[in-house]
Amino acid sequence: MTSGVATLSREAPSPTLGRAVPRLRAEAHPHASVTDAPELVLVQPEAEKRRGLPRPLRRAIGPVLLVAIWHVLSVTDVLSPTVLAGPATVLSSAASLWATGELQAAILASLGRAASGLAIGGTIGVTLAVISGLFRLGEDLIDSTMQMLRTVPNIALIPLFIIWLGIGEAPKVALIALATAFPLYLNVYAGIRNVDQTLVEAARTLGLSRPAMIRHVILPGALPNALVGLRYSLGVAWLALVFGEQVNATAGVGYLMNNAREFFQTDVIVVCLVVYALLGLIVDFIVRLLERVLLAWRPAFSGA
Amino acid sequence: MNGRDSHDLAVRVRGLTRRFGERAVIDTLDLDIRKGEFVALIGASGCGKSTLLRILADLDHGITGEVRVPQRRAVAFQAPRLMPWKPVWRNVTLGLPGGDQRRRAEAALAEVGLSHRSDVWPKVLSGGEAQRTSLARALVRDPDLLLLDEPFGALDALTRIKAQHLVAELWQRRRCAVLLVTHDVEEALLLADRVLVMREGVIARSIPVTLERPRRLDNPVFAALRGELLDLLGVSDDVAGRRAA
Incomplete structure (x- = not known):
């Protein structure tokens, strides 16, 4: 050859x-x-490189393995139920919590908090980012303030919120709102400021008015960053929710968890943790879907 | 040159100066472009030709002097500068006033031979297709002055030839004034009525090109003009003679 x-x-x-x-x-x-003569190597066609399991299945291997190990450790009594209940116990207590309707009520209460907190915080964050991103006056007035405030760990504000807002729903929602406002602010602001200057210039030669420029060029250009901000916000929303619900909650997943702690019900605690994890996964999935629809135009690397 | 009356002009520039710091990139420059005239502007890189185009496009305001351009202008840049988040036809009509946008976009895209691409995202266009979209976006505005800033510079050699033919054809049909900034002497001679050589911030020479269209590279007059322009740009055509230059 x-x-x-x-x-x-x-x-x-x-x-x-x-x-x-x-x-x-x-x-x-x-x-x-x-x-x-140089030795020749065969260039492999992509179809031949891809072998084995389809990707969704491959992604499931890790979690399934983890649960399997946990199950084996529980069944062999290496893990005592007072330390951590086994998957089987967790599953049955989840089923009974679902049957009594407790679980659904708790999830709804938590979701409601997260949603209203995110709605308030998101509105504030995005509005401020748009103002300081678009106008230099806005930047001067808002940006330094936001940069200063974002370094305050917002969990540390719980005591103040309790003094100001009592122990009802308000401090919990306020905490989530505060936590979610910053990631959205930072990313939307950066997104606006990073819009390709050559595109802005081209749009100017096309005679776009300022509002049209914002609508057709600047905001769509900032969208990829805004969605990154949304993802971060959802992440911290969950964190803030967990912290908020440890404070005198009378409903919600955190309340369920606190109650379980009183009675050493590690199975219920694990159920609550799993619920938090699942809610996080579902929300992340929704954002991914949103990205796929809203950013279909983007020529981006999607992983090898 | 005849037709100096200002109502006959698409561009009138008097005493234009543009400084970047101490350096005057454009130094008391005068320029007239008649309605419907195709003018090519060539010059070594950094001679201020792109700056001049940006001034005519109303993108650079740090100037002194008098600049008059038509209300309806359009620009095609070296990079197509399409909004990646808008499908092709919406890119064409972006900022276009009036209704019936889809039909007008389709008509402009048909003119550049891209009817079949009107619904796709810009990311799937080839370099030549993107540049043609950018041309359609300029043409749909029905400009009195079309400013082309090295629009073929980033295209491969074969695509460039096709794009040049397309521009020649579109200009024959539309008869708008065109200012083509380029560093390609052959391109300037193939397309323009008049070739301006820019040097040290002014129009150093204005050379009318009276050759019949369509023009051929092997025409002896063409070759002579090409040699003359290269001389003016300080480049020798003869590869062996490069040492002497």
Whole structure:
């Protein structure tokens, strides 16, 4: 095979190549022996590289393995139920909590808090980001303030919120609102400021008015960053929810968890943890879906 | 040159100066472009030709002097500068006043041979297709002055030839004034009625090109003009003679 290739490379290039001919000839060392020919490697077609399990299944291997190990440890009594209940127990207590309607009520209460907190915090964060992103006056007034406030750990504000807002729903929602406002603010602001200047210029030559420029160029250009901000916000919303619900809650997943702690019900605690995790996963899935729909235009690397 | 009356002009520039710091990139420059005239502006890189185009496009305001341009202008840049978040036809009509936008976009896209691409995202267009979309976006505005800033610079050689033919054809049909900024002498001679050579911030030479269209590279007059322009740009055509230059 190698000798065949070497013969080919020694053939004179087609004369139609014109000026390139002398250069090619110079590279084709006429005195090189057959053994000098480079060893050739096969370029693999993509279809052959892909083998084994389809991706969704492959992604499930890790979590399934983890649960399996946990189950084995519980069944063999290496893990005592007072430390951590086994998956089977967790599943049955989840079923009974669902049957009494406790679980659904708790999830609804928690989701309601997260949603209203995110709605308030998101509105504030996005509005401030748009103002300081679009106007220099807004930037001067808002940005330094926001940069200063964002360094305050918002969990540390719980005591103040309790003093100001009591122990009802208000401090919990306020905590989530505060936590979610910052990631959205930072990312939307950065997104607006990173819009490609050449596109803004092109739009100007097309005669776009300022409102049209904002609507058709600047906001769509900031959208990828805004969605990153939304993802961060949802992450911290969950965190803030968990902290908020530890404070005198009378409903919600956190309340369920606090109650379970009183009675050493590790199974119920695990159920609550799983619920938090599942809610997080579902929300993340929704954001991914949103990204796929809203950012379909984006030519981006999607992983090898 | 005849037709100096200002109502006959698409561009009138008098005593234009643009400074970047101490350096005057454009230094008391005068320029007239007649209605419907195709003018190519060539010059070494950094001679201020793109700056001049940006001034005519109303993108650069740090100027002194008098600049008059038509209300209806359109620009095609070297990069197509399409909004990636808008499908092709919406890119074409972006900022276009009036209704019936879809039909007008389709008509402009048909003119550049891209009817079949009107609904796709810009990311799937080839370089040449993106540049043609950018041309359609300029043409749909029915401009009195079309400003082309090295629009073929980023295209491969074959696509560039096709795009040049397309621009020649579109200009024959539309007869708007065109200012083509380029560093390609052949391109300037293939397309323009007049070639301006810019040097040290002014129009150093204005060379009328009276050749019949469509023009051919192997025409002896063409070759002579090409040699003359290369001389003016301080480049020798002869590869062996490069040492002497």
